[in-house]
Each structure stands twice: as structure tokens, then as C-alpha cells.
Amino acid sequence: MLTREDRETLNAFIDGQLPPEEMKRVAALLAERPDWENYVRQQDKLKRALGMEAVIRAPVPERLLQTAQSAPVSWRWWLARQFNRRPGWILSAATAALALSLAVGVVTQPENGIGLSGGQMVAEGSLRQALDTKLASTGYDGKGPRIGLSFRDRTGADCRTFRDGKTAGLACHRSGSWVIQAMAASENETGSAPYRMAGSEMPDMIRQAVEARIAGTPYGAAAEARARAAGWPGAR
Amino acid sequence: MDASLDTIRHQIVQLLPRLRRYAIALAGSTADGDDLVQDTVERALKGLHAWEPGTRLDSWMFRIAKNRFIDKRRAAGRRPVSGSDVLETVDAAFDGERAIEARLSLRSVTRALQDLPEEQRHAVALVLVDGLSYREAADVLEIPIGTLTSRIARARESLVEALGC
Numbered sequence: 001m002l003t004r005e006d007r008e009t010l011n012a013f014i015d016g017q018l019p020p021e022e023m024k025r026v027a028a029l030l031a032e033r034p035d036w037e038n039y040v041r042q043q044d045k046l047k048r049a050l051g052m053e054a055v056i057r058a059p060v061p062e063r064l065l066q067t068a069q070s071a072p073v074s075w076r077w078w079l080a081r082q083f084n085r086r087p088g089w090i091l092s093a094a095t096a097a098l099a100l101s102l103a104v105g106v107v108t109q110p111e112n113g114i115g116l117s118g119g120q121m122v123a124e125g126s127l128r129q130a131l132d133t134k135l136a137s138t139g140y141d142g143k144g145p146r147i148g149l150s151f152r153d154r155t156g157a158d159c160r161t162f163r164d165g166k167t168a169g170l171a172c173h174r175s176g177s178w179v180i181q182a183m184a185a186s187e188n189e190t191g192s193a194p195y196r197m198a199g200s201e202m203p204d205m206i207r208q209a210v211e212a213r214i215a216g217t218p219y220g221a222a223a224e225a226r227a228r229a230a231g232w233p234g235a236r
Numbered sequence: 237m238d239a240s241l242d243t244i245r246h247q248i249v250q251l252l253p254r255l256r257r258y259a260i261a262l263a264g265s266t267a268d269g270d271d272l273v274q275d276t277v278e279r280a281l282k283g284l285h286a287w288e289p290g291t292r293l294d295s296w297m298f299r300i301a302k303n304r305f306i307d308k309r310r311a312a313g314r315r316p317v318s319g320s321d322v323l324e325t326v327d328a329a330f331d332g333e334r335a336i337e338a339r340l341s342l343r344s345v346t347r348a349l350q351d352l353p354e355e356q357r358h359a360v361a362l363v364l365v366d367g368l369s370y371r372e373a374a375d376v377l378e379i380p381i382g383t384l385t386s387r388i389a390r391a392r393e394s395l396v397e398a399l400g401c
Binding site for chain 1: 256278284342344
């Protein structure tokens with residue numbers, strides 16, 4: 001007659017959940033205990049039936065394959081991934097200081113890239129050119145500003161994140177200009193950091209600026225190229 | 237550009253047979269099981285940012301499936317399950333005499349699972365049907381291991397009787 005403890009041990013044995021030494025001990029004991037062996041045989045049979053081999057072997061319905069292969073992915077995931085690929089976007093005291101200086105209108109000009117127009121900060125020079133022409137999907141060319149995400153904002157404008165030297169930012173295309181929506185400073189230069197700061201690559205200020213504005217998901221390679229070809233017209 | 241997304245989608249495709257089996261074990265029919273799998277995969281991709289790379293994708297998706305099953309069940313109320321459409325699955329997998337055998341076994345298995353109290357069925361579907369470890373299954377169900385193993389022990393008795401093992 002099996003005790004409750006016997007059953008517990010044998011169940012764990014059948015499920016392969018005992019430590020290796022115990023597994024061996026129980027396996028050896030089965031030869032001396034026909035009642036144990038019967039129980040194990042019965043439970044093995046049960047597990048085989050429950051394994052529903054037919055379901056595992058049957059072809060998976062097409063609609064499930066389709067869903068796995070093409071159902072939309074969370075844009076938060078895209079966002080995290082974009083930023084995680086760029087090490088060194090680090091929030092720091094300098095970020096806060098720069099943001100504050102921008103907020104009160106003391107405009108710094110990272111590498112001749114930003115000017116004031118109609119009371120707004122707009123991209124100029126190399127930054128403007130990068131926002132107009134560079135594609136994130138073809139990879140960074142190693143020269144000048146680097147483009148991250150492109151997406152449509154809730155007003156229908158095309159927006160792009162960028163990084164230029166130690167400055168990271170977000171610009172949206174309005175009335176022919178790239179209007180700076182947010183900027184942040186980081187410790188490391190473009191592409192220069194061979195190591196990552198654990199868990200802190202995402203520049204919160206820029207990420208939050210994107211999250212506050214994005215409508216739908218970031219552009220993939222094709223949408224990015226289309227938007228560039230059309231001159232960043234937004235939703236018009 | 238999306239190599240890692242391709243990898244994740246590929247892993248999900250690889251998981252589909254197991255997810256189907258798990259969902260059929262919970263829901264009792266191929267139709268309801270496949271609806272549950274579809275819903276689970278959509279949810280998983282839409283909430284992919286919540287998955288921590290490096291942790292197990294299968295356990296994470298089983299947990300989503302379990303929660304969706306419970307939510308739907310609550311919304312719809314309990315409804316009877318015929319279990320008859322599990323036959324389609326078998327016919328696609330086996331020929332001839334083996335199909336008959338497998339069909340009988342699959343029908344009786346899904347029925348016996350449906351007759352279990354739901355909390356036992358959840359535990360059985362993860363450990364006896366899928367083969368997850370006690371630790372993993374307890375994590376998916378968010379219950380202590382002792383609770384999990386005692387639910388399974390009770391279910392074993394009913395299942396052996398129902399299936400005549």
C-alpha cells in the first residue's frame with residue numbers, strides 16, 4: 001500500500017523533479033517494490049496520454065502562423081530597442097543644465113546645427129541636412145549627426161530623433177523646418193562608447209518626448225524611405 | 237534591421253504547437269484553443285516590451301495564455317464544450333488505425349481535463365501536459381510549489397480513473 005509520502009516521491013520522480021541522486025535511488029528501488037513500479041507505470045501511461053502527441057504533430061493552422069509572423073509589435077519595444085542600440089545616451093546633471101538653458105532661451109549651437117526662427121529652435125546646417133536626408137535603416141555613415149527613430153506625431157507631422165556629438169534630440173518637420181522639440185546632453189560622443197552603462201542607455205527626456213507625441217508605431221525602413229522621398233510631408 | 241524581432245517571431249512560431257496543446261488542454265476544443273493561442277500571440281507581440289530578453293519566452297507566453305483564458309472565462313461564463321472538434325487535429329496528424337486510436341485518446345483526454353476543477357486543470361496543463369518543471373509552473377500560476385504539487389496529485393487520481401490508465 002502506498003503512503004502519501006510514497007506518492008509524493010514517486011510523482012516527483014515521474015515528473016523528473018527529484019535531485020539527480022534521488023532520481024537514481026528511486027529508480028533502483030523500483031525493482032524491489034512492485035507496488036511502486038505499478039504506480040510509476042500507470043502514471044507514465046497517464047502522462048503519455050496527456051502529452052497529446054497528435055496535437056504536437058498536427059500542422060499549425062495558417063492563421064496562427066500568420067499572426068506570429070506579422071501581428072504588430074508594441075511601439076514601446078521598438079523604442080527601447082532603438083535607444084538600446086546606441087550606447088552612451090546618458091542622462092546627467094549636464095542634461096538638466098542644458099535643458100534648462102534651452103528652456104530659458106540661451107541657445108547653444110552644437111556643431112553649427114541649431115538656430116532660432118520665429119521664436120522656435122530649428123535645425124540648421126549639418127543637422128538640418130542629416131534630418132532631411134539620412135536614413136536610420138541604412139546604418140550610420142560615421143559622419144555628422146546620426147538619426148534614430150522616425151515617426152508621425154499626433155498632429156500628423158514627421159518627427160525624427162537625432163544625436164550630434166554630445167547632444168541628443170527630437171525634431172519635427174513643420175512648415176519646411178525641423179523644429180526642435182527636445183534636447184538632452186550625454187556623456188559620450190556619437191558612436192564612441194565601447195561599453196554600456198548598465199541599464200541606463202535610454203535617455204529619458206528624449207524617450208518621454210517621443211512617447212508624448214508618437215501616433216502609431218515608428219517607421220520601418222520602407223516608410224522612412226518613402227517619407228524622405230516625399231520631403232517629410234507628414235500626414236498631408 | 238529587425239534581426240532580433242525576426243528571431244523572436246521565429247521562436248514564437250516554434251512554440252505554437254506547445255501553445256496549441258496547452259490551450260486545447262485548458263479550453264477543451266481545438267476551436268477555442270486556437271482562438272486562445274491567436275489572442276495570446278497578439279497580446280504577446282503587442283506587449284513585447286514587457287518581456288525581459290534572456291528570460292523564458294515560453295513561460296511568459298503560457299502566463300499570458302492562462303490570464304487570457306481566465307479573463308475570457310469570466311466574461312463568457314462557463315459554457316459546455318463538446319470536444320468533438322479535437323478530431324480535426326488528429327486526422328491531420330495520423331492515418332488509418334493510428335488515427336482512430338489517437339482520436340479516442342484525444343477525445344477522452346480533453347474530456348477528462350474538462351471535468352477537473354479549473355485550478356487543477358491549470359496545474360496539469362503546465363506540468364503533466366507540457367512538462368514544465370514545478371518551479372516554472374508555479375511561477376506561471378503564481379502559486380507556491382506545494383500548492384501546485386498537491387493540485388496535481390489530486391488531479392492524477394481523477395485522471396487515472398477517468399482514462400482507465
